[in-house]
Amino acid sequence: MSFQEIKGTLPAGSYYFSGNEAVAEGAIAAGCRYYAGYPITPSSEIMERIAVRFKEVGGVFMQMEDELASICSVIGAVWAGAKAMTATSGPGFSLMQEAIGYAAITETPLVVVDIQRAGPGTGQATRVGSGDYMQAKWGSHGDYQVIALSPWSVQEMYEHSIEAFNLAEQYRVPVFVMGEEAVAHLRERLEVQATVRVFNRVKKHGTPPFGTDSMDGVPPMPAFGEGERLLVTGSTHDEFGIRKTDDPRAHARLVERINNKILANRGKIANTESWYLDGAEVVVVAYGFTARSALFAVELLRKTGKRAGLLRLKTIWPFPEEAIRDVGRSARKVLVPEMNRGQILGEVMKYARCEVSGLNQTNGEIIHPQRIVREVEAVL
Amino acid sequence: MQEIRQVRLCGYGGQGVVLAGTILGYAAIKDGKWVAGSSSYGAQARGGYARADVIISDRTIVFPHVIEADILISMSQPAYDAYSGEVSPKGIIFYDSGMISPKKLECVEQVGVAATSYAVKEILQKQSANMIILGACLRVAEVVTKSSFAASIHENVPERFREANLKAFELGWSLGEHLKGVQEV
Amino acid sequence: MARDLEKYLRPEIKSTPFCPGCGHGILMNLILRAIDELGESMDKMLFVSGIGCAGWIPSPHFNADTLHTLHGRAIAFATGAKMFNPALNVMVISGDGDLASIGGNHLIHAARRDTDLTVICANNMIYGMTGGQTASTTPLGSLSATSPGGNIYRPFDLCQLVLGAGGSYVARYSVTQPLSLVEAIKKALKLNGFSFIEVLSPCPTQFGRRNQYDSPTEMIALLLERCISKEEAEHLSEEDLRGKIITGEFTGARD
Ligand SMILES: Cc1ncc(C[n+]2csc(CCOP(=O)(O)OP(=O)(O)O)c2C)c(N)n1
Ligand code: SF4
Numbered sequence: 018m019s020f021q022e023i024k025g026t027l028p029a030g031s032y033y034f035s036g037n038e039a040v041a042e043g044a045i046a047a048g049c050r051y052y053a054g055y056p057i058t059p060s061s062e063i064m065e066r067i068a069v070r071f072k073e074v075g076g077v078f079m080q081m082e083d084e085l086a087s088i089c090s091v092i093g094a095v096w097a098g099a100k101a102m103t104a105t106s107g108p109g110f111s112l113m114q115e116a117i118g119y120a121a122i123t124e125t126p127l128v129v130v131d132i133q134r135a136g137p138g139t140g141q142a143t144r145v146g147s148g149d150y151m152q153a154k155w156g157s158h159g160d161y162q163v164i165a166l167s168p169w170s171v172q173e174m175y176e177h178s179i180e181a182f183n184l185a186e187q188y189r190v191p192v193f194v195m196g197e198e199a200v201a202h203l204r205e206r207l208e209v210q211a212t213v214r215v216f217n218r219v220k221k222h223g224t225p226p227f228g229t230d231s232m233d234g235v236p237p238m239p240a241f242g243e244g245e246r247l248l249v250t251g252s253t254h255d256e257f258g259i260r261k262t263d264d265p266r267a268h269a270r271l272v273e274r275i276n277n278k279i280l281a282n283r284g285k286i287a288n289t290e291s292w293y294l295d296g297a298e299v300v301v302v303a304y305g306f307t308a309r310s311a312l313f314a315v316e317l318l319r320k321t322g323k324r325a326g327l328l329r330l331k332t333i334w335p336f337p338e339e340a341i342r343d344v345g346r347s348a349r350k351v352l353v354p355e356m357n358r359g360q361i362l363g364e365v366m367k368y369a370r371c372e373v374s375g376l377n378q379t380n381g382e383i384i385h386p387q388r389i390v391r392e393v394e395a396v397l
Numbered sequence: 398m399q400e401i402r403q404v405r406l407c408g409y410g411g412q413g414v415v416l417a418g419t420i421l422g423y424a425a426i427k428d429g430k431w432v433a434g435s436s437s438y439g440a441q442a443r444g445g446y447a448r449a450d451v452i453i454s455d456r457t458i459v460f461p462h463v464i465e466a467d468i469l470i471s472m473s474q475p476a477y478d479a480y481s482g483e484v485s486p487k488g489i490i491f492y493d494s495g496m497i498s499p500k501k502l503e504c505v506e507q508v509g510v511a512a513t514s515y516a517v518k519e520i521l522q523k524q525s526a527n528m529i530i531l532g533a534c535l536r537v538a539e540v541v542t543k544s545s546f547a548a549s550i551h552e553n554v555p556e557r558f559r560e561a562n563l564k565a566f567e568l569g570w571s572l573g574e575h576l577k578g579v580q581e582v
Numbered sequence: 583m584a585r586d587l588e589k590y591l592r593p594e595i596k597s598t599p600f601c602p603g604c605g606h607g608i609l610m611n612l613i614l615r616a617i618d619e620l621g622e623s624m625d626k627m628l629f630v631s632g633i634g635c636a637g638w639i640p641s642p643h644f645n646a647d648t649l650h651t652l653h654g655r656a657i658a659f660a661t662g663a664k665m666f667n668p669a670l671n672v673m674v675i676s677g678d679g680d681l682a683s684i685g686g687n688h689l690i691h692a693a694r695r696d697t698d699l700t701v702i703c704a705n706n707m708i709y710g711m712t713g714g715q716t717a718s719t720t721p722l723g724s725l726s727a728t729s730p731g732g733n734i735y736r737p738f739d740l741c742q743l744v745l746g747a748g749g750s751y752v753a754r755y756s757v758t759q760p761l762s763l764v765e766a767i768k769k770a771l772k773l774n775g776f777s778f779i780e781v782l783s784p785c786p787t788q789f790g791r792r793n794q795y796d797s798p799t800e801m802i803a804l805l806l807e808r809c810i811s812k813e814e815a816e817h818l819s820e821e822d823l824r825g826k827i828i829t830g831e832f833t834g835a836r837d
Contacts, residue, residue, distance in 0.1 A: 033423040033432060051666045059438075077665045082691040086658035089651065093630070093662030096649060097670060101662070119652050143438055170461075203461055204419065204434035206426050241628050241647040241663060242670050246592075248642050250650035259594070259642055260650075313460035386460055 019186075019217045023048075026074055029211040036174040036201040037062035040130050040194060041070065043178025044102050046213045049128070050076035051094035051101035053087040055109060058142045059198040060132035063104040084109035088116040092125050096249055098240035100182055100218075104130035108139065110149055111156070117191050118157030119251040121275060124227065124236070126185035126218070130178070132196040135381035144381030145198040147305055147356040153193050154334050160272055162279035164286060165193040165334040167304040171205035173331075183216040184286065188278055189235050195333065197356070199306040199383050228256020232270075233277035279335055287337035290329040293319055297326025299393050300348040302341065302365050304330040307354050307384050314389035323397050333361065338368045345369030350396050352376060354384050401454040402540055403463045406531075407480050408472030408493075410447045413527040417470075418449025420549045421531065425453040427545035433461030446476045453540060468538055470530055472496060472512070481505075491534045493526065508537065508576060515568060524558075525565035532569020537576050587614045590624060592645045599638055603790075603798020605783030608757040609704055610639045613675065615760075616767035628663055628670045632656035632685060634711045636677035636704035636783070654684030657692045660699050668698070671771070678705040678719040678780075682740055686718070693747035693776050700770045701778045703740060706785035714788030725792045740780045741832045750775030752832040756782035756809045758802055759829060766831065782809065782827060 026045045034042070041063045044052075052071065054064040064080070071078045077094070081087040084105055091101045105113065110131045120127055131153065135146035153165045164184050168177040174196060181192040221237040226247060229236050236256070239245040248258030253268045261267035279286065293315055294300065303311040308329040318325040328344050330337055341364075344351060351369050353362045354376040362375040376392050378384050404421065408414045415436045422434040436449040450463040465485035471477040471492045477499070484490060486504040494509030512530035516523050528550070535546060547563060554562050583591065591614075600607045617627070629640035633653035641650035647670075651659045656676045664672045674681075681689050681703045692699060708726055709715045716726040716733050719740065723732040741752045751773045755763040763781065770777035784790065784801035795801045805827075812830035815823060 031426050033419065033426050033434070051662065053662060079661065079665060081658065081661075082687050085655060086661070086688050086691070089655040089658035090662030090665070092651075093649065093659035093664075094666040095662075097628075097663040097667040099662075099666045101666070115652060116655070202435065202438055204422055204432070205458070205461065206430075206432050240667075241649070242626060242667055244625050245647070246624075246645055247647045248592075248650075249648065250641060251652060252650065309460055316459065383462070 019219050020214055021217055022212045022214050025209060025211055025213050027209050029209055032207040032209060033204055034171055034175075034207045035062060035204050036168070036171045036196060037132070038066050039171045039175040039207050040104070040178045040196065041066040042209075043175040044128065044182065045070055045074055045076070047179040047182035047215050048100045049102050049182060050074075051091065051099035052076065052103065053079040053081050053090040053094070053101070054103045054105065055081055055084050055087050057106045057109045059134055059201050060104045060106045060130065060196075062201075063130060063132075084112040085116065088113040088127075088129065091127050092116060092120055092123070095125050095127050096241050096247070098242070100186070102128040102130065104132065106132045106134050106142075107136040107149055110152065114152070114156035117163070118159060118161060120191045121157065121161035121163065122251055122253075122271070123249055124189035124238070124275060125191070126189050126238070128178070128181045128185055128192050128194065130194040130196055132198060132201045134198050135379070141381040143198070145306070145356060145383055146379070146381065147195075147197055147307070148360070150195065150333055150357070150360045153195060160276060162276050163191050163193060163334055164188070164279065165195050165332070167195050167330060167333050168200060169305055169308045169329070170200065171203055171207050174200060175207055175209070179213060179215070183214075186216045186218050187235070188282070189238055190279060195305070197305050225256035227254055227258050227271075229274070232274055233281040234274065235278050283335040284339070286332060287335050287340075288331040289337045289340040290331060292327040292329065294326040294328065294344065294347070296324055297347070298324040298349045299397055300326045300328055300344045300351050301389060301393065302328045302330065302344065302351055302353045302361075304333060304361065307356060310384050310386045311354060311389055313386040314393065317386065317390055318393055323393065325393050325397070330361070336364050341365055341368040342370075345371045350374070352389070352392060354378075354389055354392075356384060400456065401452065401458075402468065403466050403485070404451045404453065404468045404470070404540060405448065405463055405466040405480060406451075406470045407446065407448045407476035409476070412447065412472050413524055414447040414472065415449045416553065417527040417531050418451050420546065420553050421541065422451045422453075423553060424541040424545040424549035425451070427548055428541050430454060431457050433458045435462060446473065446479070448476070448480070468534065468540065470534055472526065472530065474498070489538060491530055493530060508533075510569070510572060510576070512569070515572070516565060519568055520561055520565045522561050525561050528562050528565035529569035529572070532566040533573035533576055536570045536573025543570060583611060584615075587611065587618060590614045590617065590645055591643050595642050598643060600635065601787040603784070603786040603801070604635070605706065605757045605785065606636055606639055606704055608760075609702070609781055609783050610643065612757065612760055612763050613639070613702065613767060614644075616764045616771065619764065620768050620771060622671065622771060626669060626671050628660075628672045630656045630660040630663070630672060630674045632676040632680035634677035634680045634709070635785075636675065636706075636710075637680060639675045639704065654680055655688065656680065657685060657688040657699065657701065661692060661697050664697060664699060672699050673771070674699055674701040676703065677710065678703055678707065678740070679709045679717045682738055682743070683718045689744065690747035693744045693749040693778065696748060696750055696775045698774055699776055700767070700773075701776070702767070703778065703780045704783040705740065705780050706783050706789055707737070708785055708789040710785045710788050714792055724789070727792070741778070744778040745832055748776070749778045750833070751777035753778075754780040754782070754827070754829045754832070756805045756827070756829060757784070758805045758809060762829070
């Protein structure tokens with residue numbers, strides 16, 4: 018394993034940071050030293066902070082001409098040896114999708130922070146939404162996997178940012194921190210530790226950079242300029258990177274491995290958190306900011322003797338199927354509140370063998386805890 | 398001190414409401430509290446009124462938005478009209494008495510502080526009214542310690558405005574002393 | 583491929599995918615010739631290309647680090663690699679469609695930033711790979727799969743475009759001018775800043791066939807006739823200049 022405990026990039030202590038500031042600091046702590054981006058509300062504070070902080074820690078910051086260039090230059094920098102990221106919001110995330118597929122097939126580790134706002138289209142740029150989860154999963158063409166995390170606090174914006182880099186490097190995969198405007202602009206107390214646990218890229222001179230013996234392995238990743246004479250291509254390729262554009266076996270082999278390396282490790286990657294699940298008749302399944310409304314609601318309900326609980330999804334992709342199966346077995350009913358029209362509701366329905374319903378809101382505002390309380394009370 | 402305090406500051410854009418919220422929140426962290434703050438943003442903020450909410454608690458904060466303010470600090474009439482109805486019973490309102498004519502409200506204590514006119518006369522800088530009214534509020538309502546607040550001003554205010562802000566805060570703090578039990582200064 | 587240049591090729595790659603008579607094969611040779619004459623080490627070279635026939639010039643043939651990217655984005659990828667590791671000697675080789683149509687925005691912005699890249703644009707005035715559709719470089723009146731009545735839009739003057747955007751070294755040559763072209767590539771490689779060379783490269787399969795140039799030799803002959811130097815052009819009347827392609831350096835190397 019290439020985990021290592023390194024010194025933090027901020028003095029240990031308590032900070033009063035916005036989510037956007039925290040996500041930038043997490044990235045820097047994790048070793049991110051290349052950032053390319055294009056301004057967009059409500060994510061721009063991330064690039065602004067990085068621009069300032071890279072001057073102090075020594076990183077390369079590029080404001081590019083658009084989001085296509087941003088993510089493509091990130092991929093270029095990663096192959097030149099960087100830990101690199103970009104951040105954006107809905108419209109920019111849409112523009113990045115082709116390159117995300119490229120990163121998936123070339124097994125390029127990178128981090129994209131998507132601060133979700135109310136879409137579709139330009140929508141309401143300063144308002145909140147969580148409508149990008151299915152795009153995160155399916156936005157590029159073809160079959161591939163990504164990892165998507167859903168932070169609910171400023172503390173987690175920092176921690177998920179570090180985690181995102183570690184997962185990206187461990188699995189050589191694009192990782193998304195799916196922020197939401199409501200967390201990005203929230204200011205909270207952030208506790209920063211003196212050291213950070215980071216995963217460093219695995220390198221093995223002379224081994225194939227795009228193949229392993231097993232069908233779910235992650236190959237080591239060299240960089241340009243190390244004398245490996247790398248062949249990187251977004252076309253189907255063999256384990257050495259040689260284009261195989263007509264060979265059905267080569268294609269299936271590559272596609273299956275880049276999917277399996279994530280799916281076979283779903284149990285290790287997908288994280289959830291349980292609150293008051295003991296004896297819970299109604300379980301709320303929630304993520305992101307909405308999980309905070311949900312926890313507040315569940316605590317109010319418990320105070321009045323109502324048997325409600327919360328399963329919080331910290332990882333959305335790969336989807337935590339097992340945890341959902343479990344609540345589907347123990348609960349009478351599952352409620353999924355979301356700031357979209359039911360993107361995760363459908364996933365929950367696939368795995369929970371009990372009554373499942375959604376509570377959906379698309380008005381650009383957060384879901385108030387009282388709405389969840391009323392909805393749960395109606396069935397208890 | 399209560400275990401959770403919901404503080405809302407509001408006024409016109411340009412009165413320094415959002416910065417005041419940040420200084421207050423950071424001061425509370427220095428006191429070892431948990432804090433969650435949010436403020437008006439984007440089109441809302443351009444619309445002529447600004448708002449900053451700060452929740453201060455002895456424990457981690459589950460829901461980070463203000464549900465009912467325990468303390469409302471209002472620096473403009475439109476903001477007062479918008480938010481004075483959302484103050485919790487037994488809550489307290491501090492309003493800039495040179496800018497606002499208060500309404501009659503049941504169960505809510507209201508304290509007037511002529512922050513803007515003090516700022517103009519004593520500090521010679523209108524923008525420091527936020528620190529005056531906040532100083533008075535903190536003296537009366539005991540939200541954060543005086544030393545943490547002063548330290549937070551040091552860390553959050555650019556150097557060229559620092560002295561004026563500290564002076565304004567001190568002035569507000571001493572006004573607050575006389576306010577205990579009195580209705581308006 | 584000249585024998586002495588074979589050392590720059592990956593031994594496991596036996597043939598190039600280009601059609602007989604395609605200019606891209608000649609260009610491939612000339613790029614390696616320039617590298618050889620400069621004594622540039624392949625260990626520090628990174629070749630970045632986009633999608634299209636021209637994108638295959640370096641990848642997988644060149645025995646160096648190669649990054650075969652998305653259609654239009656080669657310069658953006660190259661910018662990231664170069665900015666993060668300035669020790670890499672980064673050359674972008676791609677087609678006119680790739681660099682100037684879908685990727686035009688990256689081209690002008692990299693020129694504006696004067697990013698230290700050597701960009702070689704293989705201009706065959708058409709989309710070769712996808713079957714001969716109109717490009718932003720297709721001459722007025724030329725036939726293509728999507729301009730059956732002849733192209734009605736003016737083509738880009740790529741060199742003027744890049745000059746206007748701020749490129750430090752800009753030149754245009756045809757594969758029929760090998761000596762000048764090799765010198766230009768050498769200059770561009772040595773230059774610290776954004777350099778751009780437009781290389782006219784015939785596509786007999788998609789451009790030639792449609793426009794009644796029945797053989798690759800005919801296309802070469804046409805280029806030989808049409809390409810004139812900047813200096814020659816100075817003495818020609820507007821009338822005589824019609825149909826000519828002016829070649830040469832359009833800025834001196836900046837340093
Ligand atoms: C986003 C996207 N759009 C379209 C294509 C299809 N496509 C592949 S190559 C190409 C044109 C290449 O033309 P050019 O760059 O001039 O190179 P040539 O083949 O002529 O050498 C196009 C349109 C693609 N691969 N990706
Ligand atoms: S289609 Fe044209 S550009 Fe492509 S290889 Fe054939 S001749 Fe060359």
